[in-house]
Amino acid sequence: MSDLTRNAVDVLPEGRLAEQLEGDKPLRVKLGIDPTTADIHLGHTVVLEKLAEFQRAGHQVVLIVGDFTAQVGDPSGRSATRPVPTPEEIEANAATYQEQAFKILDREKTEVRRNSEWLRMEPEALLGLLAQTTVARLLERDDFQKRMAAAQPIAALELLYPLLQGYDSVAVEADLELGGTDQKFNLLFGRDVQGAYGQKPQSVMTMPILVGTDGVQKMSKSLGNYVGVTDPPEEMFGKLMSIPDEAMAEYYRLLLGSEQPEGPPNEAKRELGRRIVARFHGEGAGAAAEEHFNRVFVQRGVPDEIPSWDIDPYAGSEREIILLPKLIGSGFELSSSEARRLIQQGGVKLDGETVASDTLEIPRGELAGKVLQVGKRRFLSLFDSAA
RNA sequence: GGGGGAGUGUCCGAGUGGUUAAAGGAGAUGCGCUGUAAACGCAUUGGCUCUGCCUACGCAGGUUCGAAUCCUGCCUCCCCCA
Known part of the structure; x- marks a missing residue:
């Protein structure tokens, strides 16, 4: 028992989870992830690992792929309305998410559900759901309070989010829902929704948000400070x-x-x-x-596997001269101007030798078979398909 | 429905007719240092066929020798009132 709450920030309501665990029937433990980006990163794994712990302890894990809620946009921790992915993106992401989640969860023992199953409901049913709460209640959350104070917009759609997520809990009859600390409002709100539908409200457990590789902001793909679980x-x-x-x-x-x-x-x-x-x-x-x-x-060496790159297309008019900025630009996805600057700043090396700052052209014979390096960590192995 | 305000480079943000490719900051990148940490220093940061040329300040026109800066229309967004 003590193990299961390790690292958790909140376990609410007080004492409730302990009671639940004393029972002999396995708990239904829910985690929802909206497939808004393509990859799961280490930040997500904090909660997934916790979920896996419950799974190993014999509880029934329910992983909800929020293919419907992804269209709504979770306001959690957001200072602005989230851009909504297209249905195609959501579909593609949903597939990779599951695959990646199973690096941590046991596929055989996991119940995977998509919330479009039940959230694509009749308008009357939606009204029934909306009838369960008030605007004041929805606006209580910190994210909105801050935005209102800063005169930032709040999309009407965002207001609905907690209701939808809460309804997920109703649909899967969750006993416990996990999430990051930024999910606290949504998780607790789910209790109310369950109650309104005559279910016993779930417990909620929040896990800390992992800081990104910059050490400052939370790990997030859009901030570029993430480590993806599928990174090489x-x-x-x-x-x-x-x-x-x-x-x-x-x-x-x-x-x-x-x-x-x-x-x-x-x-x-x-x-x-x-x-x-x-x-x-x-x-x-x-x-x-x-x-x-x-x-x-x-040791400032060269990796053993580096991509090769054909120098032939970059030969000058005489075909004996290579336009270096062009070559670098194409090879490393930079503009020629950027490449030119890198050369000027001594950031380009050939077989470990820094290229002179005024070099813009190089005889092609001097390039084939060499390793072109830009900065500390980008390499290309050059070859000449016309030689 | 009425009134007010805003749209500038990756982001934030100056600039309100003339050295403005556009201040400043952040971020990023390169070099130095190094533990691919932190801190610090220097530099770069629209594109190109690069002593020059082209494109750029929401979009489209217009005024002017000359506009991001003025005018007209349009689009988008925000706030307030109802």
Whole structure:
């Protein structure tokens, strides 16, 4: 029992979960995720891991893919109305979400539901749902209070969100719902909705929000400070090494369920990276990713697998000269101007040799077979398809 | 329905007829330092066939030698009143 509440911020109402767990029948534990972006990141996994704990303890996990609520937009933690994804995006995301969630949950034991099943309801039924609450009640939430104070808009649609999420709980008869701390209002609101439909209100448990790799803002894809669970091992390790030291203890606690080990921060961070990579890519992947990291970033070497790039299309009119900014621009998805600046700033290397700042053209014979490097971490292996 | 206000570069945000590719900040990127941490320093940050050219301040026109700055219409958004 004590294990199941580890790391939780709120477990409400007080004492209720303990009572529920004393019963002998497994609880129906609900988690809803709206497929608004394509990938699950480590921030999501904090709650998913908690869900998995319940699953291992023999409870029935219900994963709700919010394909309907994604069209509404969860106002949680938002200072502005969320852009709504298209149905196609939602559909695509829903598929990858489930796949990724099963890196953590046991597929066989998980009940997966889409909330469009029950939320695509008759207008009368929707009115019945709306009749269960008041505007004042819906506006209570902190997000809205802040927005109103700042004279920021609140979409009418957003107002409906808690009702819909609450109805999910009714539909699956949840005994307990998990979520991030930013979900507290929605989770608690679900209790009211269940009550209105004659069900016993669920317990709610909130988990901390993981800070992103910048160490400041919450981990989020749109902020670009996330580590995706499907990131390649090297990238995952690299991103984890780049988190601020201050964020490390939290990563240990929330992602690995342990304390940060004593010793030099650098060592602790490497261990963090190894363990997390190993979790998502299998034993051995962690150590391999670290080796890659050592070679490329510590020893400033070259990774063993780098994409190759054909220099032929960038030859000048005489076909003996390569226009370097063009080549770099295309190869690394930069504009020629950006590439030009990088050269000027000494950020471009060929086989480890910094390219002189005034170099704009290079004889093509001097390029094939060499490694072109931009900045510290971007590489291309050049070849000449016309040679 | 009435009244008021706003739309500027990745974001925030100056600028209200003339060195304005557009202040300042953030972010990002490069170099240095380094543990791909933090902190710090320097630099860059529209595009291109680059001593020049093109595009740019919601959209479309107009006034002017000259406009992001003035006028007209349109679009979008916000606030207040009802």
